Amino acid sequence: MNSRKLGSADFEVSEITFGAWAIGGWMWGGADKNDAIDAINASYENGIDTIDTAPAYGFGRSEEIVGEAIAGRRDKFKILTKFGLSWYSEKGIFHFDTQDEKGNPAKMYKYAGKERVIQECEDSLKRLRTDYIDLYQIHWPDPTTPIQETFEAAEQLIKQGKVRAVGVCNYNKEQMIEANKTVNVVTNQIPYSMLLRDIEKEVMPWCKENGKGLIPYSPLQRGLLTGKITEGYVFNEGDHRPGTPHFKKGNIAKTNEFLSKIKPIAQAKGCSLAQLVINWTLAQPAISTILVGARDAKQARENAKAVEFCLNKEEVQVINGHLAELKLDL
Ligand SMILES: NC(=O)c1ccc[n+]([C@@H]2O[C@H](COP(=O)([O-])OP(=O)(O)OC[C@H]3O[C@@H](n4cnc5c(N)ncnc54)[C@H](OP(=O)(O)O)[C@@H]3O)[C@@H](O)[C@H]2O)c1
Numbered sequence: 001m002n003s004r005k006l007g008s009a010d011f012e013v014s015e016i017t018f019g020a021w022a023i024g025g026w027m028w029g030g031a032d033k034n035d036a037i038d039a040i041n042a043s044y045e046n047g048i049d050t051i052d053t054a055p056a057y058g059f060g061r062s063e064e065i066v067g068e069a070i071a072g073r074r075d076k077f078k079i080l081t082k083f084g085l086s087w088y089s090e091k092g093i094f095h096f097d098t099q100d101e102k103g104n105p106a107k108m109y110k111y112a113g114k115e116r117v118i119q120e121c122e123d124s125l126k127r128l129r130t131d132y133i134d135l136y137q138i139h140w141p142d143p144t145t146p147i148q149e150t151f152e153a154a155e156q157l158i159k160q161g162k163v164r165a166v167g168v169c170n171y172n173k174e175q176m177i178e179a180n181k182t183v184n185v186v187t188n189q190i191p192y193s194m195l196l197r198d199i200e201k202e203v204m205p206w207c208k209e210n211g212k213g214l215i216p217y218s219p220l221q222r223g224l225l226t227g228k229i230t231e232g233y234v235f236n237e238g239d240h241r242p243g244t245p246h247f248k249k250g251n252i253a254k255t256n257e258f259l260s261k262i263k264p265i266a267q268a269k270g271c272s273l274a275q276l277v278i279n280w281t282l283a284q285p286a287i288s289t290i291l292v293g294a295r296d297a298k299q300a301r302e303n304a305k306a307v308e309f310c311l312n313k314e315e316v317q318v319i320n321g322h323l324a325e326l327k328l329d330l
Helices: 033-046 061-070 113-130 147-159 173-179 203-212 249-269 273-282 295-307 312-327
Strands: 004-005 012-013 016-019 050-052 076-085 093-099 106-112 133-138 163-169 184-190 213-217 290-293
Touching: 012 016, 012 076, 016 033, 016 295, 033 061, 033 295, 050 295, 061 076, 061 113, 076 113, 113 133, 113 147, 133 147, 133 184, 147 163, 147 173, 163 173, 163 213, 163 249, 173 184, 173 203, 184 203, 203 213, 273 290, 273 295, 273 312
Parallel strands: 016 050, 016 290, 050 076, 076 133, 133 163, 163 184, 184 213, 213 290
Antiparallel strands: 004 012, 093 106
16 A cells, blocks of 8 residues: 655655545444454555544544554554544534434534534543644534634644644635635545545645545445445434435436446456545546545455555546436536
């Protein structure tokens, strides 16, 4: 597995990062802790030394599992986590209604006031069993707090040695420019997959021109691009995916039709569809590392091996041609 420079930071990360949302269970219909730790171990054994998590993923559970998995070998990993999406006060702006791990109603708020950023960092350090975070990212824009205030707090954490670098998530170009006036914003973590390419218009070119790194999330479109999701697929209770646009009936069928057209390329390469999709995504501009979620060691191993081949120009053209014909109802 190669490493890549993390945008405008002064250190590198593995080109695939283990995405730790689903292992928190929340919004993914639950998760098994032993499977989760096995997935992190299998990722590491296959060259993935970088893990992305967040307090919101299972109300702290994902961070705790990551902390347990890396205990005693913290120095071998790069840990990316987040702040500014929380469930324990009504400050900031309401994001969405949800349920906590006990099934009680809960609300998520986007809030990144200075005191909260500092407090959240302390909480994450404890859950992660560490004294520093490699990349600290705002989870969602908070329109109620001046961007300058949020990133002055983040800069303070860098000066204290608690954070090595600062990034954003889900920011548009203008928000990145604004935040970058206060702190060196090294990356933007943002949705990007073969099926969701909005960032190619503005954010991707801006990052490329300005030496900032993109960290695409949900590159497998939450499992859809593995080809395993067919109409009538049964999800666990509490899994958010059936309610999302890409998982609408017609979109599943159209996506699978597209996948059947690119399958011959996967067969020629001796790889799975998931590996082909990950490999294509990694080759797009300005990308520092891509976040791929995995529930267990088998998925983790398969995903890590997606870097073991190169697509040639003709293969990329064929894939892009089929993508251009694919029109989803989003
Ligand atoms: N900043 C943000 O706002 C934000 C938002 C979303 C995600 N993220 C980050 O990005 C990471 C990755 O995105 P994601 O987890 O949403 O989506 P993803 O990586 O596109 O899909 C991950 C899911 O697909 C299935 N899967 C993965 N590998 C597979 C394989 N080889 N074969 C079959 N199924 C496989 C697993 O779920 P099943 O087995 O249950 O199908 C897995 O949980 C997250 O974990 C999180 O760290 C950040």
